[in-house]
Amino acid sequence: MTILKINSSITGENSVSRLVTDRIVDQLRSADPDAQLIERDLVADPLGHFTLASFNDQDVLDQFLASDTIVIGAPMYNFALPTQLKAWIDRILIAGKTFRYTPEGPEGLAGGRRVIIALSRGGFYEEGSPMEHLETYLRGVFNFIGIEPEFVAADGLAIGPEQRDASIRQALGETIRVAA
Ligand SMILES: Cc1cc2nc3c(=O)[nH]c(=O)nc-3n(C[C@H](O)[C@H](O)[C@H](O)COP(=O)(O)O)c2cc1C
Secondary structure, eight states: EEEEEEESSSSGGGGGGHHHHHHHHHHHHHHOOOOOEEEEEETOOOOOOOGGGGGOOOHHHHHHHHHHEEEEEEEEEBBBBBBHHHHHHHOOOOOOTEEEEETEEEEEOOOSSSSEEEESSSSOOOTTTOOSSSSHHHHHHHHHHTTTEEEEEEOOOOOHHHHHHHHHHHHHHHHHHHHH
């Protein structure tokens, strides 16, 4: 199995999404010690904004398609995903490679791999909240290319230290279920 770990938090050692992606990968590797791990840190090594020329750069797409399990750290900044992560998504949504349009509508071509997303958010968002553009966007994008993503969420992180600790504990506990 090949695991691809993607991180996009700008908060360094204080990052909750990085803590949770690390734990998910630890759990996956203890279940499969032979798993190969590839890491891409989109903050330490950022991709540029997506341009026409980016279509010639197949590296991100090839790395994604070569992976069986993709673990993504997705912090909420300003109600959406970090621009670093958007630049990565822009390079994997490629017509003819990960989706195609048919007379019956769009068809995802990237199924058969697992995507596990560690969400970290300062607040709590009810289903259908008009300000929630992180989980809804990522679910839509991965569904579009044929994948049902799994989520581990740490929410309410900005409410106060007790809530933050409880949310982190709960998310780390969830990683056991996800990796099982
Ligand atoms: C620049 C910035 C913008 C943020 N914007 C939001 C926001 O719009 N909504 C929210 O619920 N939390 C927001 N937060 C809180 C983060 O989602 C929270 O701190 C989370 O832990 C970030 O993930 P990380 O710890 O992996 O960086 C923001 C945090 C930062 C640093």
